[in-house]
Amino acid sequence: MTVxxxxxxxxxxVAVEEPMxxxxxxxxxxxxxxxxESKPTTVEKSCSYKEESNFLSDLKEFEKKALSDxxxxxxxxxxxxxxxxxxxxxxxxxxxxxxAEVEEKKExxxxxxxxxxxxxxxxxxxxxxxxxxxxxxxxxxSxxxxxxxxSSVKTEEGEKVPELTxxxxxxxxxxxEEETKLESSEVVDxxxxxxxxxxxxxxxxxxxxxxxLKFLRAREFKVNEAFEMLKKTxxxxxxxxxxxxxxxxxxxxxxxxxYLNGVDREGHPVCYNxxxxxxxxxxxxxxxxxxxxxGQFLRWRLQLMEKSIQxxxxxxxxxxxxxxxxxxxxxxxxxxxxxxxxxxxxVGLLQDNYPELVAKNIxxxxxxxxxxxxALLSPFLTQxxxxxxxxxxxxxxxxxxxxxxxxxxxxIQYGGFKRENDTEFFSSEDGSVSELILKAGSTQTIEIDAxxxxxxxxxxDVSVLGWEVNYKEEFVPNDEGSYTIIVQxxxxxxxxxxxxxxxxxxxxxxxxxLTIENTSSKKKRVLYRYKSNKCF
Numbered sequence: 001m002t003v004x005x006x007x008x009x010x011x012x013x014v015a016v017e018e019p020m021x022x023x024x025x026x027x028x029x030x031x032x033x034x035x036x037e038s039k040p041t042t043v044e045k046s047c048s049y050k051e052e053s054n055f056l057s058d059l060k061e062f063e064k065k066a067l068s069d070x071x072x073x074x075x076x077x078x079x080x081x082x083x084x085x086x087x088x089x090x091x092x093x094x095x096x097x098x099x100a101e102v103e104e105k106k107e108x109x110x111x112x113x114x115x116x117x118x119x120x121x122x123x124x125x126x127x128x129x130x131x132x133x134x135x136x137x138x139x140x141x142s143x144x145x146x147x148x149x150x151s152s153v154k155t156e157e158g159e160k161v162p163e164l165t166x167x168x169x170x171x172x173x174x175x176x177e178e179e180t181k182l183e184s185s186e187v188v189d190x191x192x193x194x195x196x197x198x199x200x201x202x203x204x205x206x207x208x209x210x211x212x213l214k215f216l217r218a219r220e221f222k223v224n225e226a227f228e229m230l231k232k233t234x235x236x237x238x239x240x241x242x243x244x245x246x247x248x249x250x251x252x253x254x255x256x257x258x259y260l261n262g263v264d265r266e267g268h269p270v271c272y273n274x275x276x277x278x279x280x281x282x283x284x285x286x287x288x289x290x291x292x293x294x295g296q297f298l299r300w301r302l303q304l305m306e307k308s309i310q311x312x313x314x315x316x317x318x319x320x321x322x323x324x325x326x327x328x329x330x331x332x333x334x335x336x337x338x339x340x341x342x343x344x345x346x347v348g349l350l351q352d353n354y355p356e357l358v359a360k361n362i363x364x365x366x367x368x369x370x371x372x373x374x375a376l377l378s379p380f381l382t383q384x385x386x387x388x389x390x391x392x393x394x395x396x397x398x399x400x401x402x403x404x405x406x407x408x409x410x411x412i413q414y415g416g417f418k419r420e421n422d423t424e425f426f427s428s429e430d431g432s433v434s435e436l437i438l439k440a441g442s443t444q445t446i447e448i449d450a451x452x453x454x455x456x457x458x459x460x461d462v463s464v465l466g467w468e469v470n471y472k473e474e475f476v477p478n479d480e481g482s483y484t485i486i487v488q489x490x491x492x493x494x495x496x497x498x499x500x501x502x503x504x505x506x507x508x509x510x511x512x513x514l515t516i517e518n519t520s521s522k523k524k525r526v527l528y529r530y531k532s533n534k535c536f
Contacts, residue, residue, distance in 0.1 A: 078190060261411060267319040328365050415465065415499065443515065458530060459532075464526050475487055499527075
């Protein structure tokens with residue numbers, strides 16, 4: 001799965017169709033874990049979350065045909081220099097200007113000639129009137145003179161018109177030659193690319209099919225519509241100078257509003273959009289205070305999308321789309337007109353110019369106004385886009401994220417184990433996360449072996465989804481004659497508590513025992529990991 005939008009503390013506040021249904025489905029999936037699953041297991045993930053294949057062999061016949069047709073149209077357009085709009089109107093006007101001047105000169109000369117003709121025609125007529133009609137010879141001579149004059153005038157006109165015509169042709173000829181020269185001098189640009197991937201099929205880039213399939217999927221494999229969408233995107237990028245946007249310094253104050261952090265279970269980069277930062281009035285006014293600032297915000301949002309794309313693998317089999325997490329906690333909501341308008345504009349730009357680049361859009365800490373916003377923005381989104389939305393209420397945030405992101409990649413504020421600048425667990429391989437199910441009214445223990453004394457320190461992370469349990473930590477020596485050491489005395493942990501981390505260094509062999517007592521009427525999910533760090 002892929003998509004057409006991405007992050008920002010505003011760019012994607014878009015709604016889901018039947019959000020309550022999605023929430024119930026999440027709850028149902030979590031509660032569906034069998035009671036017998038009390039032993040440590042790997043964390044459950046969403047079985048339906050898989051990106052659509054970009055391998056040609058996996059495509060259906062009609063999809064293969066659509067891809068082939070689009071590549072043909074694209075190649076023809078590139079070779080014909082028909083991808084971008086041409087700036088010809090101004091040139092044509094400039095070329096036609098000399099011709100128009102010639103036409104004006106012709107008219108002026110014609111007007112000057114006509115009065116002269118009329119004068120010559122009038123003079124014989126006047127002379128005829130003055131001479132007595134009785135003199136037929138003179139009349140005849142006068143008539144002959146008149147005919148000669150008219151003949152002479154016609155001859156003059158006949159000579160002058162061709163001269164003007166020849167002059168016009170003489171001016172037009174260089175113009176035609178210039179146009180022909182310009183057309184023949186046009187260089188075919190086969191290096192046109194999008195998101196760093198060459199688009200000219202003849203180059204044989206493995207990423208070309210991946211990019212083109214995104215536009216086809218966004219338009220339900222309608223070749224002409226996909227082709228027009230691609231052309232508009234390329235034209236928009238050219239006019240908006242998107243290819244150089246990464247070099248710009250834009251809205252540095254918004255670094256906490258949206259950022260990339262880790263990857264999901266399928267390797268997709270994860271982008272977090274924190275809408276709550278705009279609850280700060282000073283930052284809000286600094287970002288949306290006037291039209292110029294809102295324009296900068298939109299450009300910052302586009303820059304963030306371009307940075308995200310750099311993390312993708314635009315090749316068959318690669319992670320070619322993003323996972324977006326939209327945190328609506330403390331968000332100002334739709335009552336803020338400027339935020340609402342900017343959100344709508346951002347959604348439109350992202351959907352039109354970044355198709356199929358978001359695999360899933362997860363909305364967490366969803367407040368009551370979210371459902372009202374659904375009615376506002378839903379009509380502007382395609383059904384395919386809306387199908388990628390997932391909604392999680394505050395109590396279900398960690399549970400929902402675990403379906404898509406491993407616990408070691410989920411930030412600690414969302415119930416995961418990822419800490420900024422962590423000095424204990426350096427990578428996802430450095431201490432795998434295990435899970436166990438704690439039945440209602442039951443007690444479970446987690447034992448961490450410390451059998452050898454080798455100047456090492458044990459470190460562990462533990463988290464219970466929803467907590468509301470009694471918890472304690474102790475070290476139990478192997479020697480029965482030694483005393484048990486209380487590491488953390490028993491205490492009641494509330495529902496809003498985050499993951500816990502602790503360390504212990506022993507001077508004798510034994511084990512650290514973590515005891516969790518579930519006094520509630522609901523089963524609990526427990527996540528934990530541990531490792532031993534040598535001390536020097």
